[in-house]
Amino acid sequence: MSQHNSGDIRRRCLCLRTLIVGMMATAALIANNVDADDPPKSRLNRVTFTDAKSVTRMIESRVLLEAQDGGLLLEGRDGRLWNVTPKQLQKREATEDPFQPLSAEQLGEQLAREVAEFGIKTPTQVVVTKHFVVCSTAGRVYAEWCGSLFERLHDAFHAYWKEAGLELHEPEFPLPAVVLKDRAEFAEFATKHDRPDAAQAPGYFSEPTNRIILFDLTASPNSTPAKTAGDIRRKLEASSFNVATMIHEATHQLAFNSGLHTRYADNPLWLTEGMAMFFEVPDLDSRSGWKTIGRVNAPRLKDFREISRMPRAFLPLAELIRSDAGFQKAEQSRAAYSESWALTFFLLKSHREQAVAYLKLIQRKPRLIADSPDDRLGEFQKAFGELETLDGDWKKWISRQGK
Numbered sequence: 001m002s003q004h005n006s007g008d009i010r011r012r013c014l015c016l017r018t019l020i021v022g023m024m025a026t027a028a029l030i031a032n033n034v035d036a037d038d039p040p041k042s043r044l045n046r047v048t049f050t051d052a053k054s055v056t057r058m059i060e061s062r063v064l065l066e067a068q069d070g071g072l073l074l075e076g077r078d079g080r081l082w083n084v085t086p087k088q089l090q091k092r093e094a095t096e097d098p099f100q101p102l103s104a105e106q107l108g109e110q111l112a113r114e115v116a117e118f119g120i121k122t123p124t125q126v127v128v129t130k131h132f133v134v135c136s137t138a139g140r141v142y143a144e145w146c147g148s149l150f151e152r153l154h155d156a157f158h159a160y161w162k163e164a165g166l167e168l169h170e171p172e173f174p175l176p177a178v179v180l181k182d183r184a185e186f187a188e189f190a191t192k193h194d195r196p197d198a199a200q201a202p203g204y205f206s207e208p209t210n211r212i213i214l215f216d217l218t219a220s221p222n223s224t225p226a227k228t229a230g231d232i233r234r235k236l237e238a239s240s241f242n243v244a245t246m247i248h249e250a251t252h253q254l255a256f257n258s259g260l261h262t263r264y265a266d267n268p269l270w271l272t273e274g275m276a277m278f279f280e281v282p283d284l285d286s287r288s289g290w291k292t293i294g295r296v297n298a299p300r301l302k303d304f305r306e307i308s309r310m311p312r313a314f315l316p317l318a319e320l321i322r323s324d325a326g327f328q329k330a331e332q333s334r335a336a337y338s339e340s341w342a343l344t345f346f347l348l349k350s351h352r353e354q355a356v357a358y359l360k361l362i363q364r365k366p367r368l369i370a371d372s373p374d375d376r377l378g379e380f381q382k383a384f385g386e387l388e389t390l391d392g393d394w395k396k397w398i399s400r401q402g403k
C-alpha cells in the first residue's frame with residue numbers, strides 16, 4: 001500500500017478536542033442548557049467580543065448556552081461554535097429575527113475569503129452539492145469528486161441508521177469542506193485555522209468550526225494532475241488508506257451534524273472514533289449504493305491483532321471506556337484507535353439493539369458537561385452488561401473475524 005504518511009500519523013485522527021476538554025472545566029458555571037425547542041435558541045443575536053487571538057469580532061449567532069457568570073456558547077450562521085467568556089464579551093444585541101444558517105453560496109464565499117486571508121495564493125473553486133460546500137484549491141474536477149463521494153457517504157450513513165432504528169436528522173447547516181491542493185498548502189491552512197500540530201494530520205474534522213480540512217491525495221510531485229474523475233479514481237484505488245482518511249473525517253462531520261453526536265458534549269472518544277472507523281471502508285463504485293458499510297476494516301483489524309500480541313500494549317477495556325487519555329498519549333494512541341474500532345465493530349454487529357439504546361443515551365448528552373470516569377463506565381455497563389463477560393465475548397468474536 002503506497003503511503004506518504006508515517007505509520008503513526010495514519011492511525012490518528014485529530015479532532016481538536018483539547019480545547020473542549022478545557023472548556024468543560026467551566027461546566028459548573030453553566031446555568032442554562034438551552035433546549036432544542038426553546039425559542040431563544042432560534043433568535044438571531046449580534047455578539048461583539050474579543051477572540052482568543054485578541055481580534056474583535058461581531059458574530060451573527062444564536063446562543064446555545066448561557067453561564068451564570070455571563071459567559072456564552074454561540075453558534076454562528078456558518079455553524080462555527082464560539083465560547084465567549086465574560087471578559088471577552090463587549091456587546092450582545094438580541095434581535096427578534098429568526099436565526100438562519102448561511103446559504104451554501106454564502107458559506108462558499110466565506111470559505112474562499114478565509115483561504116485567501118490565510119495567504120494561500122492558489123485560486124479557489126467552490127462546488128456546492130445537496131448537503132456539502134467544497135471550497136478547493138485542487139481544481140474543479142477533484143472538488144466535484146469529493147462532493148460526490150461525501151454525498152454518497154451521507155446517503156449510506158443515513159440509510160444505515162434508519163435500518164438500525166436510530167432516528168437522525170438532515171444537517172441543519174450546509175457542511176463545509178476545505179480541500180487544499182497539496183500537503184504544503186494544507187499545512188499552512190491548518191496551522192492558521194487551528195494550530196501547528198493540525199498540520200501533521202492527513203486531514204481532520206474541526207469540532208469548533210464544523211469543517212473538514214483535507215488535501216488532494218492524488219497530488220504527488222512526480223505525477224501529472226488528475227484531469228478526469230476516472231484519473232482520480234485510478235490514483236486513489238492504488239491507495240485505499242487515503243480515501244479512508246477522507247471518509248473518516250466526513251463521517252465525523254456527518255455524525256456531529258445529524259444528531260448522532262452533539263458538538264461540545266462529552267462524547268466518549270472510543271465511540272466517536274470507533275464510529276468513524278466503522279464507516280471508513282471505501283466503496284468507490286459510483287453507480288450503486290455504498291456496499292462496504294459494516295464490513296471488516298482490514299487495516300484496523302491487522303493493527304488490533306498486532307497490538308494484542310505485544311506485551312503491555314493493550315489497553316484494558318475498562319480504561320478505554322472510562323477515559324479518553326489513551327488517545328492523547330503517543331505510546332497508547334495506536335492501541336486506543338484499534339481497540340475502539342474493534343469494540344464499535346463488535347457492538348454494532350453483535351449487540352446492535354443495545355448499541356442503539358446506548359447511542360440514544362449519548363445523543364442526549366448536554367454540551368459542556370463532563371461525565372466522571374465512573375459515570376461513563378456505569379452507563380456502558382448498564383447498556384451492555386457486566387464488563388468481564390463482555391470483554392471475553394469481544395475478544396473471542398474479534399478473533400474469528402477476517403478469516
Ligand SMILES: [Zn+2]
Nearest residue numbers: 013014273276
Ligand atoms: Zn477521527
